[in-house]
Amino acid sequence: MKQAILQAIDDFARGVRPAFYKTPRRWYLVHRGSLYPAKAIWAMATGQGSAGSFNTRDARAGLAEAGFAVRAFEPESVQWPDEDVRLAIRQLQQAADTDPGDDAAETLCPPGMTVREQAVFRRSPVVAARVLLRAGGFCECCGAPAPFVSRADNLPYLEVHHVRPLAEGGADTPANCMALCPNCHRQFHYGIKPPVCALSSSR
Structure with missing residues (x-):
């Protein structure tokens, strides 16, 4: 199996x-300093052509059993709503319990703290600064002005987005980045479809 996984990694690297x-x-497989999507590599190594024939947990377990490191890499923006919130939404919808004043429901899961290991990409602050200065306080997708001024630096609040994600080999350069308002940024990461950028042709 290890050889099949290595072959899948080579094939993925070739496109x-x-x-x-x-x-x-x-979830990504970490191999020789590079990242590869765990589920895709497992599918290629095992010859499973359908995403429905196994889940990411199966892929993680199989790769780990073969001796490969699998790590969680968060998207470049804050995850919201996260998996726990989405699950809670489905449960409340099924139970027809959408009353925001139901204090009893809030006590079912008291607040707590979770410690987890997480690997993140190092990104150049100079690149981010250049992109934000280039934007001049306006979203480079929809063209709207920044929604507010950040209290951290007293500058218009925009978020730097990598057009081709770093996890897919995208470069950390101004040419591969856009300064986005929070709405456009979240739609890129969580929307059914990415936003249609009115300013994309001018960049």
Whole structure:
């Protein structure tokens, strides 16, 4: 199995993708300093062509059993709503319990703290600064002004987005980055479809 996984890594690096492939949200195989989507590599190594025939947990377990490191990499923006929130939404919808004043429901899961290991990409602050200065306080997708002034630096609040994600080999350069308002940024990461950028042709 290890040899099949190594072959899948080589194939992926050469541009081969399983039919169901889409940009992963979280789990990556780490091999020789590079990242590869865990589910895609497992599918290619095992010959499973359908995403429905296994889940990410199966892929993580199989890769780990073969001796490969699998790590969680968060998207470049804050995850909201996260998996726990989405699960709670589904449970409340199924129970028809949408009363925001139901204090009893809030006590079912008291606040707590979770410590987890997380690997993140190092990004150049100079690149981010250049992109934000280039934007001049306006979203480079929809063209709207920044929604507020940040109390951290007294500058218009915009978020730097990598057009081609770093996890997919994208460069940390101004040419691969956009300064976005929070709405456009969240839609890129969590929307069913990415936003249509009115200013993309002018960049």
